Amino acid sequence: MKADKEGVLTGNHFLDGDHACCEGAIAAGCRFVAGYPITPSTEVVERIASRFPLVGGIFIQMEDEIASSIAICGGSWAGKKSMTVTSGPGLSLMMEHIGYAAMTETPCVFVDVQRGGPSTGLPTMPAQADIMQARWGSHGDYEIIALAPNSCQEAFDLTVHAFNLSEKYRVPVLFMLDECVGHMTEKVVIPEADEIEIEPRKMTNKKPGEYLLYETDDSMVPEMVHAGEGYNFHITGLTHDERGYPNLTVDTQAKLVRRLCDKINKNADDIIMYEDFHLDDADTVVIAFGITSRIAQHAVNMARDEGKKVGFIRLQVIWPFPEQIIRELAGGNVKKFVVPELNLGQLVLEVERVVAGQAEVVSVPHAGGTVHNPEDIYEKL
Amino acid sequence: MSKKEMKITGFGGQGIILTGLLIGRAATLYEDKHAVLIQSFGPEARGGACGAQVTVSDEPILYPYVKEPEILVTLSQEAYSTYIGQLRPGGTLIYEENLVTPRDLPEGVKSYCVPSTQIAEDLGRKIVQNIVALGFFTAVTKIVDPESMKNAIKTAVPKGTIDLNLKAFDKGYSYFKNGS
Amino acid sequence: MGKTDTLNKTAEVRTPAENPVDKYLRMDRMPHIWCPGCGIGSTVNCFVRAVEDAMIDIKKLAIVSGIGCTGRVAGYMNLDSFHTTHGRAIPMATGVKLANPEMNVVVYSGDGDLFAIGGNHFIHAARRNLDIKIICVNNFTYGMTGGQVTPTTPQGIIASTMPYGNFEHTFNLPFLAESCGAVYVARWTAAHVKQLTKSMKEMMSKKGFGFIEIFSPCPTLFGRRNKIADGLEHMIQFKDKCKIKKGASAKEATFDPDNEIVLGTFVNTERKTFMESMNDRYEKVFGPKYVRYGEE
Numbered sequence: 001m002k003a004d005k006e007g008v009l010t011g012n013h014f015l016d017g018d019h020a021c022c023e024g025a026i027a028a029g030c031r032f033v034a035g036y037p038i039t040p041s042t043e044v045v046e047r048i049a050s051r052f053p054l055v056g057g058i059f060i061q062m063e064d065e066i067a068s069s070i071a072i073c074g075g076s077w078a079g080k081k082s083m084t085v086t087s088g089p090g091l092s093l094m095m096e097h098i099g100y101a102a103m104t105e106t107p108c109v110f111v112d113v114q115r116g117g118p119s120t121g122l123p124t125m126p127a128q129a130d131i132m133q134a135r136w137g138s139h140g141d142y143e144i145i146a147l148a149p150n151s152c153q154e155a156f157d158l159t160v161h162a163f164n165l166s167e168k169y170r171v172p173v174l175f176m177l178d179e180c181v182g183h184m185t186e187k188v189v190i191p192e193a194d195e196i197e198i199e200p201r202k203m204t205n206k207k208p209g210e211y212l213l214y215e216t217d218d219s220m221v222p223e224m225v226h227a228g229e230g231y232n233f234h235i236t237g238l239t240h241d242e243r244g245y246p247n248l249t250v251d252t253q254a255k256l257v258r259r260l261c262d263k264i265n266k267n268a269d270d271i272i273m274y275e276d277f278h279l280d281d282a283d284t285v286v287i288a289f290g291i292t293s294r295i296a297q298h299a300v301n302m303a304r305d306e307g308k309k310v311g312f313i314r315l316q317v318i319w320p321f322p323e324q325i326i327r328e329l330a331g332g333n334v335k336k337f338v339v340p341e342l343n344l345g346q347l348v349l350e351v352e353r354v355v356a357g358q359a360e361v362v363s364v365p366h367a368g369g370t371v372h373n374p375e376d377i378y379e380k381l
Numbered sequence: 382m383s384k385k386e387m388k389i390t391g392f393g394g395q396g397i398i399l400t401g402l403l404i405g406r407a408a409t410l411y412e413d414k415h416a417v418l419i420q421s422f423g424p425e426a427r428g429g430a431c432g433a434q435v436t437v438s439d440e441p442i443l444y445p446y447v448k449e450p451e452i453l454v455t456l457s458q459e460a461y462s463t464y465i466g467q468l469r470p471g472g473t474l475i476y477e478e479n480l481v482t483p484r485d486l487p488e489g490v491k492s493y494c495v496p497s498t499q500i501a502e503d504l505g506r507k508i509v510q511n512i513v514a515l516g517f518f519t520a521v522t523k524i525v526d527p528e529s530m531k532n533a534i535k536t537a538v539p540k541g542t543i544d545l546n547l548k549a550f551d552k553g554y555s556y557f558k559n560g561s
Numbered sequence: 562m563g564k565t566d567t568l569n570k571t572a573e574v575r576t577p578a579e580n581p582v583d584k585y586l587r588m589d590r591m592p593h594i595w596c597p598g599c600g601i602g603s604t605v606n607c608f609v610r611a612v613e614d615a616m617i618d619i620k621k622l623a624i625v626s627g628i629g630c631t632g633r634v635a636g637y638m639n640l641d642s643f644h645t646t647h648g649r650a651i652p653m654a655t656g657v658k659l660a661n662p663e664m665n666v667v668v669y670s671g672d673g674d675l676f677a678i679g680g681n682h683f684i685h686a687a688r689r690n691l692d693i694k695i696i697c698v699n700n701f702t703y704g705m706t707g708g709q710v711t712p713t714t715p716q717g718i719i720a721s722t723m724p725y726g727n728f729e730h731t732f733n734l735p736f737l738a739e740s741c742g743a744v745y746v747a748r749w750t751a752a753h754v755k756q757l758t759k760s761m762k763e764m765m766s767k768k769g770f771g772f773i774e775i776f777s778p779c780p781t782l783f784g785r786r787n788k789i790a791d792g793l794e795h796m797i798q799f800k801d802k803c804k805i806k807k808g809a810s811a812k813e814a815t816f817d818p819d820n821e822i823v824l825g826t827f828v829n830t831e832r833k834t835f836m837e838s839m840n841d842r843y844e845k846v847f848g849p850k851y852v853r854y855g856e857e
Binding site for chain 3: 031032034053054056058060062063064066067068070071072073074075076077078079080082096097100226227228229230231232233234235236237238243245246
Binding site: 012013183186 | 405415444
């Protein structure tokens with residue numbers, strides 16, 4: 001399916017990452033946004049508030065992030081592609097409904113423009129320290145998808161993709177910008193609507209009576225219905241059976257929670273996205289994402305200019321983590337993985353887990369507030 | 382053209398961020414260049430010294446921040462004091478003639494000044510002093526073509542003010558051309 | 562007609578399968594979890610009759626509950642139903658209503674859920690005059706978790722987390738609702754089924770933010786600790802102590818078990834809803850190029 005022409009701002013723009021993210025959401029067909037102001041993400045909802053009235057969307061500034069994060073679940077079940085937008089302190093409050101959206105299989109997008117933490121931290125400065133919270137922040141076993149753009153163009157492109165993934169897998173998708181990408185301004189090319197691929201919501205063809213809310217086929221993703229269509233569906237955060245009814249038994253729990261994880265993990269190949277450079281001859285590989293990937297690429301270029309055999313993997317999807325490629329590299333000629341990130345070592349733990357002692361893993365941490373100096377990364381290569 | 386890193390600075394309300402935005406728009410939308418703009422946020426953006434960091438390059442730009450600008454534009458004394466220490470040796474300083482006294486100018490710096498506020502006042506609207514300065518900047522630095530800059534202005538300022546802004550740009554541009 | 566006659570007649574004419582309430586319930590989920598003597602079930606009966614009387618298209622009716630005993634109402638109603646996280650029924654309802662304005666959205670939840678953890682959402686939804694209806698079954702306790710104190714527990718009452726008697730001040734919910742901007746505010750008890758049904762119908766037929774508080778017995782966790790032996794006795798107490806007052810002010814709607822308790826409709830007024838205000842504003846700003854949202 002192609003994007004609806006209405007609202008797609010086709011053309012060349014000079015936009016900051018937050019605004020580009022807003023345009024990506026509109027192009028993806030998002031028409032319900034509930035949010036609460038928080039630096040450095042506010043520009044996304046400000047632009048939504050200004051753009052929505054003339055594209056048939058509805059925005060509401062809720063009383064807090066908790067309310068915003070469940071209002072979008074309601075919006076999604078009532079038939080609109082829905083999104084909320086926040087930064088670290090707000091993301092902490094939204095954890096309740098990242099879990100709820102995962103449990104009820106509600107397609108929705110959570111935009112997190114990361115700033116320095118913990119707590120109020122550095123409101124106007126970048127960090128990438130929400131990476132583990134994105135993956136593990138809500139209680140219980142569940143899987144989400146998280147993406148991280150490294151440019152304003154990607155803030156547009158990958159927002160569209162975030163919506164597509166949330167629809168395809170009926171899962172909350174976290175769109176993890178950082179303050180730097182969110183607030184910097186670059187050229188953004190918005191294509192024609194018919195060049196933008198849109199994943200339609202997986203609606204059922206079954207009639208009420210034949211349809212079960214959480215019945216699945218091999219895709220492990222159930223078909224959806226909306227409020228007002230006569231299906232009289234029931235959603236709950238309680239452990240539930242295929243009808244959606246609470247069923248607090250060991251068997252139902254195992255079946256449900258395993259499927260919620262499997263539908264992401266077993267489709268990881270379809271979801272994972274990364275760019276790689278110079279892996280063929282590399283004995284050292286840098287793994288980075290978001291703004292840090294640009295600094296890392298600079299460092300890799302410096303090393304390559306000197307003839308060093310350094311490869312580079314730039315993650316666009318962080319969760320699920322691209323285990324396979326890293327495992328293959330670790331089992332091959334790569335002796336060292338270098339992981340720079342704007343936190344004191346989060347994603348590096350995942351790299352260590354996957355590499356499992358087969359190669360050296362070097363963390364290049366940074367407490368946030370700005371980006372690395374390329375030299376800090378270069379020195380480790 | 383190799384990579385050009387610059388800072389546009391002044392006090393909040395002078396249109397500093399817009400000036401940076403126009404340079405980026407001219408370079409990316411009306412020429413085939415790459416540009417990144419980083420603007421200051423937080424308390425410093427609300428009065429006091431404020432700055433826009435702009436990088437323009439023929440190649441994609443990886444590192445987005447400007448730490449040691451090659452070109453520094455200062456439209457206020459406070460901004461001058463805050464940022465002059467960052468200017469690269471041999472760099473270019475552009476300043477507002479009547480608002481900035483370039484004390485302790487580092488050696489080797491090429492400096493150019495324009496009475497942009499006065500020129501804007503002569504045009505009847507002090508508010509366009511940043512556009513006068515932008516015209517002057519365009520003439521001094523030659524980073525983007527003046528036509529590109531004018532196109533960027535036309536599509537970014539309020540409709541009723543396009544002529545005034547273009548006039549302001551031309552005044553600033555020709556102030557350098559006539560002076561040199 | 563004597564009492565026995567009525568019962569016999571009921572047994573004769575209404576077999577369980579023909580109970581008009583049945584079609585509104587998920588019979589495959591019965592029996593429900595509510596204790597004998599609990600008042601929630603009778604409020605649900607009233608609600609169903611009110612929906613029928615108001616002739617609401619049940620295809621376009623959604624019910625949203627939070628967590629707790631009353632929070633289970635959504636699960637038993639054969640409607641589009643949302644069992645949310647604790648306290649978040651109102652923002653969920655907000656999302657449903659705004660994304661599909663055709664829906665009539667009812668929030669059915671308890672005093673702890675709506676006014677402790679969910680209090681902030683209540684006041685803001687009322688302030689916005691969001692077109693949703695709130696039914697609060699107030700049993701003065703957290704039944705599901707074992708009888709803890711809530712924002713409405715009267716002073717002196719024993720609760721599991723107030724073992725020496727509650728000493729906190731309580732909310733006057735109708736007054737709170739009115740001051741936040743609700744356009745319909747009423748209070749009944751689970752024993753006042755006729756008045757409650759009529760009031761629910763009245764609220765459901767109205768646009769804007771409506772609120773009904775219903776006092777309900779909780780014999781298991783409230784009564785047991787406070788020498789009110791069973792639900793029926795609590796109901797009788799309600800009947801005795803409560804006085805229906807026409808045109809009463811919400812300010813009078815305090816709850817003091819030792820004194821007369823005022824019931825009735827406190828507020829029934831008109832105010833632009835969130836969506837009407839939004840549409841009017843955008844229409845004023847954008848003119849004819851603005852398409853009014855959610856209107857045919």
